[in-house]
Amino acid sequence: MMKNVVIYTQETCPPCHAEKLWLKENGVEFEERDIRKDDRYMQEIIELGASATPATVIKDENGQEVVMGFDQEKLAEILGL
Numbered sequence: 001m002m003k004n005v006v007i008y009t010q011e012t013c014p015p016c017h018a019e020k021l022w023l024k025e026n027g028v029e030f031e032e033r034d035i036r037k038d039d040r041y042m043q044e045i046i047e048l049g050a051s052a053t054p055a056t057v058i059k060d061e062n063g064q065e066v067v068m069g070f071d072q073e074k075l076a077e078i079l080g081l
Helices: 015-025 039-047 072-079
Strands: 004-009 033-036 055-060 063-068
Touching: 004 015, 004 039, 015 072, 033 039, 055 072, 063 072
Parallel strands: 004 033
Antiparallel strands: 004 055, 055 063
């Protein structure tokens, strides 16, 4: 099952860097959206109800799940790792 992963980040966020490294180490492709570089991304993360980064959106044909913060256990469960 194909999953589309989008991670909302900002440059000064250590958990963001940790999550991106973890995703890469686990072979998960993702799109990074830096909320400080594009106002649209800031608006999107607000609409998700997130108040901090990282916020990760994982979509597949069954819908989408949002993970607030770098929650390895939840990410691994959703991504089937």
